[in-house]
Amino acid sequence: MTPETRDHVSAAYWRANLKLVGVLLAIWFLVSFGAGILFVDVLNQVDIAGFQLGFWFAQQGAIYVFVILIFVYVHQMHKIDERFGVADDDEPDSYDVMDEEEQG
Amino acid sequence: MATQTLIYLFVGLSFALYIGIAIASRAASTKDFYVAGGHVPPVLNGMATAADWMSAASFISMAGIIAFLGYDGSVYLMGWTGGYVLLALLLAPYLRKFGQFTVPDFIGERYYSRLARVIAVLCLIIVSFTYVAGQMRGVGIVFSRFLEVDINTGVIVGMGIVFFYAVLGGMKGITYTQVAQYCVLIFAYLVPAIFISLLVTGNPIPQLGFGSDVADGSGVPVLAKLDATLTDLGFAAFTDGTKSKIDIFAITAALMVGTAGLPHVIVRFFTVPRVSDARKSAGYALIFIAILYTTAPAVAAFARLNFIDTVQNTEYQATPAWFKNWEEIGLIAWRDKNNDGAIQYAAGAPFDGKPVFADERGASGERVLQNASTENANEVYVDRDIMVLANPEIANLPGWVIALVAAGGLAAALSTAAGLLLVISASISHDLIKKTFVSDTTEKQELMYARIAAAVAILIAGYFGINPPAFVAQVVAFAFGLAAASIFPAILFGIFYKRMNREGAIAGMVAGMGFTWLYIAFFKFWRPDLNVAENWLLGISPEGIGFIGALINMAVALIVVQFTAPTPHKVMELVEDIRVPVRR
Known part of the structure; x- marks a missing residue:
């Protein structure tokens, strides 16, 4: 790969990454700061399964969504890595590579 | 068997386990000592991160605080879990790719500056010592209540254990003891929670029992009953808060950003083999943490009702x-x-x-x-x-459950204390001694300095445990506020804003940290009598001011960068490089 195409690929990879992170962080904000804090009073009008909905988001729901968000990120990022040929699945431990470089 | 005998047995067995693991995983090199050789599988690292993160405060205090604060306690639940999303999406993979040993390492290299490195070390030491004093105090409480020894003896025994596996094993020893400690602490947390949930609601899963009806045939949900009981006694309803919306917002944000900036959590992601493992590992860590954090508010509601x-x-x-x-x-x-x-x-x-x-x-x-x-x-x-x-x-559970809780509380306090002591010793031996003052240190000498620094740090932490400064509880706000206002923005810009330069980052850290420090010191130490909502900036309490500190840091950095020399080409390339998992 020439340096120019390499830069080009890097830029596209980084844009895909930023788009994914942006979408996920928007959801992150909505479930915690949105549902759990800013709109908690409105959502508390809704009662589901013994919980006021806003309160449930603040003390339970937001945390479940956080976990899901990270795993969606892991999965989608891996797809992006593969699309751009930068996935590290078969790579050796990079600290070992560091050692070899130092020795070699 | 008497409860007291069971407590000695459980605590004794768990300590023997930690020491056994420490002997089996001694550190042979600085790489072992700082990052466990970089060979920790992501699931185990997730467990170790969870134990590292969940301190005496999470295990012992959090449910109690929520029991008394109700909805306002949500700031801790969302704040201390939401930070992991930031960590996973914005920091962990890139710092792993950078692949050095400490947080000041990243800041020093990225901002091509010894001064930036030293400032980062300073932030790290303040944040970590604040935190570790609280852990030692937690050890003391558990010992004095359950083992019937005085708090000082408790702290000394705790110091001895941490000394053994932190000094001997470094990060390698700590990682594997933390995995064991996670298992002990989560089991110890869940068993009584399940018992109590069954007792109060008839549902064995606390997260569901939280929304179930009280098992007294009345058909009233737990939360509705608690709200009614509390308002009768003149308290605010459990599902309502007393804090203002802006304060809740700011505290949650400060805790999230602060969590993502805590050095002892960040370094855990240096220990996995690959970039993709760092991402996964953050996900596993949050699962393991969420198990406790979604149980805690249920325990809080049951406990308040029972009490x-x-x-x-x-x-x-x-x-x-x-x-x-x-x-x-x-x-x-x-x-x-x-x-x-x-x-x-x-x-x-x-x-x-x-x-x-x-x-x-x-x-x-x-x-x-x-x-x-x-x-x-x-x-x-x-x-x-x-x-x-x-x-x-309170719920009249059998003696072995009480013994388990004692062992769990100690596991939570010791695992966090060890993690903190390690980042303190690593930043002193690696960042201060090797990278700043004595550049010709050999690896063997560096390892020795790291061990000495760990030992000294343990002694200082123990001193704070025995003579707790009156303000221990209050300075916790410092730890998160300072991490949020200093370390997090510097790392974030380091990765996402290529043009951020030395001058901008340093000015930002100093401004963010200075502002946060002054605000907290003013209301907590200098004029505590003025510490009421009317006097706060925008109605934000000292607990939440780290969020504003972080914004100030970013604003100052972005302004200064416009008027100072651009980032060297070589550093720009470093940033390009850490953004991609591997180059082909």
Whole structure:
């Protein structure tokens, strides 16, 4: 790969990454700061399964969504890595590579 | 077997396990000592991160705080979990790709500056020592209540254990003991929670029991009953808060950003083999943390309900043993204001300040207090920290559950203390001695310095445990506020804004940290009498000001970068490089 195409690929990879992170962080904000804090009073009008909905988001729901968000990120990022040929699945431990470089 | 024997047995066995693991995983190189050789599988690293993260505060204090704060306690639940999303999406993979040993390493290299490195070390040491003092205090509480030794002996035993595996094993020893400690602490947290959920609601899963009906045939949901009981007694409803919306917002944000900037959490992601493992590992860590964090609010609601049921209008002489046991060590106190021999619990402080006991007994046999009474009807003082520890006793659970909780509390405190001590020692031996002052240090010398620094740090932490500064609880706001206002923005810009330069980052860190420090110091130490909502900037309390500090850091950095020399080409390339998992 020439340096120019390499830069080009890097830029596209980084844009895909930023788009994914942006979408996920928007959801992150909505479930915690949105549902759990800013709109908690409105959502508390809704009662589901013994919980006021806003309160449930603040003390339970937001945390479940956080976990899901990270795993969606892991999965989608891996797809992006593969699309751009930068996935590290078969790579050796990079600290070992560091050692070899130092020795070699 | 007597409960006391069981407690010694459980705590003894868990300590033997930690020491065994430490001997099996000694550190042979600086790489072992700082990052466990970089060979930790992501699931195990997730567990170790969870144990590292969940401190005595999470295990012992959090459910108690939520029990008394209700909805306002959500700031801790969302704040201390939401930070992991930031960590996973914005920091962990890139820092792993960078692939050095410490957080100041990244800041020093990225901003091509010794000064930036030293500032980062300074932030790291302040944040970590603040935190570790709290852990030692947690160890002391567990020892004094459950092992019936005095707090000082407890702290010394705790120091001895941490000394053994942190100094010997470094990150490698700590990682594998933390995995064991996670198992002990989560088991110890869940068993009583399941028991209590069954008892109160008939549903064994606390997260579901939280929304179920109370099992007394009334058909009223737990939260509705709790809201009604509390409002009857003059408290705010559990599902309502008393803090303002902007303050809740700011505290949650400060805790999230602060969590993502805590050095002892960040370095855990240096220990996995690959970039993709760092991402996965953050996900596993949050699962393991969420198990406790979604259980805690349920435990809080059950505990508050049980506590009121047990003490309200009960005669002092008829109270269960736990009430008197906790009174003995001064974490519960009662003054019979209306002289009826029975306990009345209501909103407001029962008397001014923390209980000061006289050396005599009252009419019912209670410890007599010297504090001045308040006007309200409340007669009971309860320290929030006892809720989780007392919960099994309040709910009348078998002795082995109580023993388990004691072992779990110690696991939580020790694992966090060890993680903190490690980042302190690594930043001193690696960043200060090797990278700043004595550049020709050999690896063997560096490893020795790291061990000495760990030992000294343990002694200092132990000193704070035995002589807790009066402000331990208050300085926790410092740890998160400073991490949020100094470290997080510097790393974030380092990765996402290529043009951020040395001058911008340093100016930002100094401004963010300075502002946050002054604000907290003003309201917490200098003029605590002014620490009320009317005087706060925009209505934001010292606990939440780190969020504003972080914004100030970013604003200052972005302005300064416009007027100073651009980032060198070589550093731009470094940033390009850390953005991609591998180059082909």
